[in-house]
Amino acid sequence: MEYDAYGALPVLVERPEPDCPEDGVLVAVRASGVCRSDWHAWQGHDPVPLPQVPGHEYAGVVAAVGAAVTTRRVGERVTAPFVCGCGRCAWCAAGDAQVCPDQQQPGFTRPGSFAELVAVPAADLNVVPLPDALDFVTAASLGCRFATSYRALTAHGRVGPGDWVAVHGCGGVGLSAVMIAAALGARVVAVDVSAAALRLAAELGAETVVPGGPAAAARVREVSGGGAHVSLDAVGSAATAVASVRSLRRRGRHVQVGLLLGEHATPPLPMDLVVAQELQLLGSHGMAARDYPAMLELVASGALRPDRLVGAVVALADAGAALAAMSGPASTPGITVVRL
Ligand SMILES: [Zn+2]
Numbered sequence: 001m002e003y004d005a006y007g008a009l010p011v012l013v014e015r016p017e018p019d020c021p022e023d024g025v026l027v028a029v030r031a032s033g034v035c036r037s038d039w040h041a042w043q044g045h046d047p048v049p050l051p052q053v054p055g056h057e058y059a060g061v062v063a064a065v066g067a068a069v070t071t072r073r074v075g076e077r078v079t080a081p082f083v084c085g086c087g088r089c090a091w092c093a094a095g096d097a098q099v100c101p102d103q104q105q106p107g108f109t110r111p112g113s114f115a116e117l118v119a120v121p122a123a124d125l126n127v128v129p130l131p132d133a134l135d136f137v138t139a140a141s142l143g144c145r146f147a148t149s150y151r152a153l154t155a156h157g158r159v160g161p162g163d164w165v166a167v168h169g170c171g172g173v174g175l176s177a178v179m180i181a182a183a184l185g186a187r188v189v190a191v192d193v194s195a196a197a198l199r200l201a202a203e204l205g206a207e208t209v210v211p212g213g214p215a216a217a218a219r220v221r222e223v224s225g226g227g228a229h230v231s232l233d234a235v236g237s238a239a240t241a242v243a244s245v246r247s248l249r250r251r252g253r254h255v256q257v258g259l260l261l262g263e264h265a266t267p268p269l270p271m272d273l274v275v276a277q278e279l280q281l282l283g284s285h286g287m288a289a290r291d292y293p294a295m296l297e298l299v300a301s302g303a304l305r306p307d308r309l310v311g312a313v314v315a316l317a318d319a320g321a322a323l324a325a326m327s328g329p330a331s332t333p334g335i336t337v338v339r340l
């Protein structure tokens with residue numbers, strides 16, 4: 001499935017089978033999540049080569065293995081982070097492939113996973129085997145939003161039991177954050193403009209919900225007795241980034257999870273508060289493959305239930321419509337997954 005111009009509905013086309021990279025694998029896609037980053041690229045907010053095949057969170061079966069790959073084999077059930085590190089630079093060597101300067105991203109820098117086959121480069125570094133218990137649809141919901149939230153709360157937020165965590169925006173990434181923060185023992189305040197999204201957030205573990213808008217930050221500070229220890233902007237807008245920072249208590253940590261693009265790229269953050277209250281502002285860009293096993297263990301044990309975030313499962317032929325639906329208000333809360 002591809003689009004040949006920004007905003008043009010993606011259509012099913014016959015494409016030649018992708019070449020298997022020397023250091024990579026071809027994955028026969030079984031499921032692929034529909035993420036707002038795909039929508040941003042399709043809208044032209046984040047320029048990509050055209051025509052482009054969307055899709056960057058996927059799970060499937062290894063169909064071919066490049067000659068230089070030593071750890072993967074045909075037939076393995078796998079997933080991969082949306083950021084694929086190069087496997088050769090200092091950041092990849094340090095385990096931080098999520099910020100690799102030579103990173104590849106299926107669906108953005110190369111053809112993505114709304115397709116029967118997707119090529120994954122540097123497979124020894126980037127490909128993650130799936131536990132048997134994890135089905136493809138659930139696994140496909142992990143690669144971008146769930147993993148990003150997991151890392152935002154653990155590595156960046158350092159969330160502990162009893163901490164107040166505010167989550168601004170309860171789409172796929174925000175609902176993932178609500179569930180994970182609750183599983184970490186945090187007290188979660190969910191913020192969204194949609195009552196349906198807040199209902200789902202409450203079901204997934206939010207202790208308190210707050211309507212989105214100009215009064216949201218003050219309300220979060222009120223219900224948390226002085227502000228959140230950790231607050232996430234899971235939307236990626238100037239207003240929600242500012243609201244997230246203003247939701248914090250002294251020495252709190254803001255984690256920017258939603259992409260800030262175009263007119264939202266430089267939000268007017270209250271740097272006076274950052275200094276006076278020693279706030280920390282942190283950016284989170286996905287999660288490297290090496291950090292997946294700890295998260296997958298929590299999923300396999302049932303402590304985390306990403307399957308509960310899947311709102312709709314659609315066929316590949318309907319993936320374009322699912323992407324286009326993101327232009328309006330969410331009709332089904334949660335994550336939409338394409339099953340092949
Ligand atoms: Zn690298």
Ligand SMILES: [Zn+2]
Nearest residue numbers: 035037144145
């Ligand atoms: Zn994504």
